[in-house]
Amino acid sequence: MPRPGPEPGNGVERITAFGGHDTPFRAGPLVVLSILVCCVALLTPVTVFIATAVRFGGERRDRRLAALRLVGADRATTRRIAAGEALAGALFGLLTGGALFLAVRVPLAGLSLFDLGVFPADLVPDPALVCCVASAVPFCSVGVTLFALRRVAMEPLGVSRTAPPLRRRLWWRVLLPVAGVALLLPQVIGGQGSGDAANAQVIVGMSLLLLGVAALLPWLLDAVVGRLGRAGFSGPSWHLAVRRLQLSGATTSRSVSGITVAVAGAVAVQVLLNGTWSPDEQTPRPAWTEVDAYAGTVPAARAPQMSARLRATPGVREAHLLISGYADSVRHHRALAHTEPEDRGDPEPYPVTVADCGMLRQLTHLGTCSAGDVFLVKGPEGSGPLPAPGTRLVLDPVGSRDAHRAPALWTVPRNARHATSVRHDRLPAFAGPGVYATPEALDATLLRRPGIAVLLRLDPHTPDAIEYVRNTAARISVRTDVVSSRDGTEEAGTLFRLGLTASAAAVLLLIGCGLLISTLEQLRDRARMLSALAALGTPRAVLGRSVLWQTAVPVALGLALAVGCGLSLGTLLLHIADRPLRLDWWGILTLTGTATAVVLGITALSLPPLWRMMRPDGLRTE
Known part of the structure; x- marks a missing residue:
């Protein structure tokens, strides 16, 4: 017959299951706001990238649809064919993305990016x-x-635009951010709201x-x-790039808009996380690891x-050693001793x-501290009553009554000073209001059931x-x-930062691939012109620098716009x-530097196709 296990009570707790979810996790308002902002900042650039990627190869598609008009297709049919091609490409992309996912x-479980890893179940x-x-x-x-086809006319003899390029209007473009600010303004004035x-x-x-x-x-690109x-900058490469931007600025700006939106969202999230999850720089920031021995586990001696x-x-x-009780x-202890147990009520001990003084300076705002000092500490926002100097105290009153022993008495010194505790999440839970004493002023062995904690500072190397400590x-x-010194709030902030950095790098890499495709497409459409320039003696270095300027100018404008918008949104x-x-x-320089590295990488990858397109045989026509 199996022997029955111990009953709950007397320091024993029966464990019946592991991994229970009786208490569901409820995120705080700051956590909810950070999650929402991170999701929007990472998903909006993907949406812009999808809208841009659909228009890759648009000029070649228009010429192909014009050929269909030549064999008898009408305009409605060509539009349906273009929509069918886009739908087929989207469905194929979804299937490919699902298969890649x-x-x-499973292999992602073995990778770690910026010290951030995941399990397959995540x-x-x-x-x-x-x-x-x-x-969607x-x-x-x-x-x-x-x-995109609303201004394009595919005729049997070619493709034409229904109207010349018009000057871009500013009013409706400003209306979008103004509407966004109008939606956020009620919560900016009245505070963060809750609910869906x-x-x-x-x-x-x-x-x-x-x-x-x-x-x-x-x-902005057209205006600049x-x-x-007309600025008078010299150099053939610069003039070639500026002229190309004047002729096809819309295509270039669409390609760069994804990077701009990604950097703007990432900057806004960094500003939010740095202001929300970072501790106050004016308060101590010790990186402690706490080892706790519960009451009665280890004697004070x-x-x-x-x-x-x-x-x-x-x-x-x-x-550093801390002993608490x-x-x-x-007077209150004697009053309770002459009262029936059912009429005592809840005691209010101090x-x-x-x-030691080194640890007391971490826990409270002290001026000077020396051996034998005693402090009466209140919380930053006030606290309950504290004993006055000269008060006679009974140490460990609950333990004394339960053990039926003579209570240990101690008198608060007349020279006890008042102080205020430090408000900081990295300090121990018991570092609050109360009586703080150095070991020379209070013998800790008088506490029969003390709580003992040793705060350790570990070597990061x-x-x-x-x-080893465990x-x-x-x-x-x-x-x-x-217990680690970092609480859930700091861990959440660190997790958000690491996740943002890894996700922003992935989004920038994705958008960089799209920008590379767009650049190669433009070079392919200009293959005959490039061959003509090479036949006329234009050096390769000039054309290579023109490709760099053609990509760098829109990205520089986009990054300036992104940083300004990101800082405003983060504020x-x-x-x-x-x-x-x-x-x-x-962090902001890291994001902009990453975007700059993407531009340089795109330029480097586009140079080999550029050299091939500059061959004289590109002038042949059949």
Whole structure:
């Protein structure tokens, strides 16, 4: 017959299951806002890229449709054929993307990018979102294709535009970001809202702001390039690039708009995360690891030995001992002793913490501290009553009554000073209001059931330091607990930053591939002209630099517009979250530098096709 296990109680807790989800996770308002902003910042550039990718090869498609008109197809038929081609390409892309997702889902578990890794179980898409994407991509492809054909007339003898290029209008382009600001303004003024309506308001407002960047870029490019042609800069490569931008600026701006939107969204998210998840720079920021021994686990007399063993552990730089307990006034303790248990009510003891001056300076705002000092510490926003100097206290009153022993008495010194505790998430949970004393002022062995904590500062160059600490703590007592100094908020901020960096790099790489395709397409359409320039003696270096200028000028304008819009959007989001503005210029330079590297890579990859197109045989005509 099996022996029954211990009953719950007396420090024993029965474990019946692992991995239960009785308490569902509820994200806070800041977490919800950060998730929404990250999703919008990463998905909006993909939407712009899809709308741009549909128009790749548009001129060749128009000539092919004109050939169909020559064999008898009417205009409606050609439009249906163009929509069918776009739909077929979108469906093929969805199938290819789904197959690639299934193929790389398991291998991704073995990869780590910026110290961020995933498990295969984490890469399971939501069925509703899959259906939404599967229907939105073909719809967007067909819609963009029909919209692009509105000014194109495919005639049997060729392709013509229904009107000459018009001057781009600014008013409707400004209307998009203005509408986005109008949607965000109520939460900027009244604070962050909650619920689906408030979340949808943030999503739509931020999307309109980012799409406004893509809409403003063509107008800005036309305005700047028109002045660059009259600026008087010398150099054939510069004039070739400026003239090409004047003739086909729309195609170039569409290709660069994805990078612009991606950088603008990433800058806005970085501003939000840096202001929301970063601790206050004026408060101490110790990176502590806390080893806790629960009440009664380790006697107070053995606490220095516990601290010494942890200090000697490999990878530990510093170790500070804290011993905590409770105290009650003698008058209140005697009143409870003469009261029936059912009539006593809840006692209100004072928290007591014993630590050295080095640790007390981390926990409170102190002027000076020396051996034998005692402090009466209040919280940053006030706290309950504290004992007055000279008050006679009963140490560990609950333990004294339960054990039926004579209580240990201690008097608060007359020279006890008042102080304020530090508000910081990295400090221990018990670092709050109460009585703080140095070991010379209060003998910690008077506390019969103390809570003992050793705060350790680990060597960052020893990767297994935390494991060494866990092994030492387990040898001291199996009931010790090792807690990292970083709480869930900081871990969430770090996770958001790492995820944003990895995702932004992937989005920029994707958009860079599209920009490369667009550049190669433009070179192929200009193959005869390039061959003519080569036959006339134009050096290859001149044409190579012209390709660089042709890509660098729109990207430079787009990055300037993206940084300005991203900083403005990030400031609005910080006002919604009610957090101060802290700019991470290094992160912003990293994003813009990554985009610049993409431009240089595109130029380098487009040079070999450019050399091939400059051969004299490109002038042959059949």
